[in-house]
Amino acid sequence: MIVEKVLESKQQKIRQWPVNANRASELGNECLRYLVLNRTRWNEKTLHDARLQMIFDMGRMVEDLVFQDLREAGFTIVEQQRAFSWQKYQITGTIDFKLAIDGQVYPCEVKSAAPNAFASINSVSDMLHHKWAYMRKYPAQLTLYLLMDNKERGLFLFKNKSSGELKEIWMDLDMDFAESLVQKAEAINKHVAERTLPEPMEYNEDICQDCGFVHICLPDRVGKEVEISDNTELLELVMRYHALKPGAKEYDEVNDRINKLVEGREKILVGDYFIEGKWQERMGYDIPKEIKAQYQKPGQFWRKNIILVEGKGERTNGN
């Protein structure tokens, strides 16, 4: 009863606002059709629900907490919630604030993140290649602020909504990326002016399923059907893999436990087993995150997931 009342109150706050420009926070969206519809048929977009509104509200509260943390630490915050407008490309935005450090002023975006999301991002590249579409939009937003503010460097401050932990991720202006965003804005403006609509993007579950314009866009979904294989070698290997997997897991657990029990003890006799051990030297590399991030590049690997159909949801993960 109480929760319903709060949700109902949140629901009242949800409003539709006219969209007359390309918002910096939206230009990272990968669907051009969405971005055009957002300009031309914004009033037909489905409103987000009360639960998402609560997440937005919490994000704003977290922002205030970050301001407080920064002020307590002696930082100078300037131009809080400054609005930007780049009329030529019809781009607008509002930056959270700028942070003054050693005589320099840096545009800063504060983002609150759930623990899993917080742990998953340590660089701009992590954001750009993130599995969640909303995270992939962040670099575009800050890039446009840097461009409009004529700055070379800005930063993201992520706050873990659970632990309160802070994480800073610096971003240098990437002119190629910035140019692609400006070109995207130009393409949107052209469609808006000519009252045309780009073709739908290839159906993407993560983007299309919850899109506020899916009922207007009406994308076709072309599913990738399951391949039925009669490769006996593959079947035998998978059956063997499945049979060995529980033992392998137990082996790892037992081995870890033994390692903990024998560490630092050179010679032990236990039952009929003689266990010997010694410290081995090895070279480690303690590379600062920001340096490591410079050498980071996207790659791919094939991740498999073996499911025994007749079992009760039994899954076997592996690389």
Add this chain to the structure above:
Amino acid sequence: MDNKEVTVIEGEQTTEKRTPFDLSLAAIASTNLIELAEQAEKRLAAFEKIWKGSLQRTNPNDWSDQGGKPYLEASGGHKIARWLGVSWRPVSGPDQEDLGHGHYLIRYTGEFTLSGAIITETGSRASNEPFFNKSKGRELPASEVDKGDVMKAAYTNLIQRGITALLGMRNLTWEDLKQYAGINRKDVKGVSYGKTPPLGSQSAEPGKPAAKPAEGPAENGAMATEAQVKAIHAILTAMKVSDELGKMQKVAGILGLKEIPTSLAKLTKSQASTVIGALQKEVGGEQ
């Protein structure tokens, strides 16, 4: 030669089963028919396995307990569609039908395909459903209902109905769910039809299903009797609501259901009783 094998008309659905390849006369002549039959059997067995595997992709949040039967929510439908590789293509909509007093029904039609089988399905929602037109216990005029929400819900209804119809998931039992997905009925949310949930019940948001079903008396869980179902059909027909979709729409509106029921037989005894009472009142009011 047309490769269409069977056309089955089931209510609003048109089911067309096509062979996965072009069955030309030349191909038949050069292929051993027994071999073909064996392949078809193997394919059917494989498909059954894939179908069962798809259930394992879902979790209790992807299901709800409607009228005592497991009901696949849109979230689960998407997971299964992704796993199986279901394709769909909206073919018409949004079509708008006037329901009077400014209210309207939005309808979408789409084609759903998998392994050569094609069905056509319809999804719809009406602006006068309590989910859309109730706020703080007050009934909103049609002009205040967010049309985008009604349209999106109708579209979601289309996808959900298409997937479940294509995969024959409308007649699943709790035993099936337990066996193939390890999902227990007690972990699945029920649907609250009451306007104010009792204190302590964990309902979701207004108009949406409650998180846990309230354990009511046995009578509440019993299915509608044949006499009740016949009575509802008779009253609705007398009210000139003769098409199946219109009838289900009306019943969903009275009960405040999030999704339109696929059959009146899926109502519980108490739901059927509520519907009959409301319809009789409506008929009485009109006279």
